[in-house]
Amino acid sequence: MKKRGALLSSFVFVALVGCGASNDYSPPADATGERIFSTACTECHKPLKGDVAMILSEKVANKEALKNKFQKGSMRMPAFPNIQGEAADRLADYLLANSEIK
Secondary structure, X not given: OHHHHHHHHHHHHHHHHOOOOEOOOOOOOOXXXXXXXXXXXXXXXXXXXXXXXXXXXXXXXXXXHHHHHHHHOOOOOOEOOOOOHHHHHHHHHHHHHOEEEO
């Protein structure tokens, strides 16, 4: 029983190490929103059926909320503080145009 608890504790620790972390990715100045998504996001967010990039909740289905989410991260998502300015706008526009809203 102690081994199972230690194993579970180890798993939880490893799983939480990435939570709230920051990613130092900086998109090239001319990167499209699709390229930024493909490079920075698809490690965790696999594109869905057809051309659907993500399924967004109504809460984040607007440009400012999306930019805030990817720049600051959340408990399960790392922050991408270097996606700023026009690159942030292009990524948010891409997500809004290519995602479904639940």
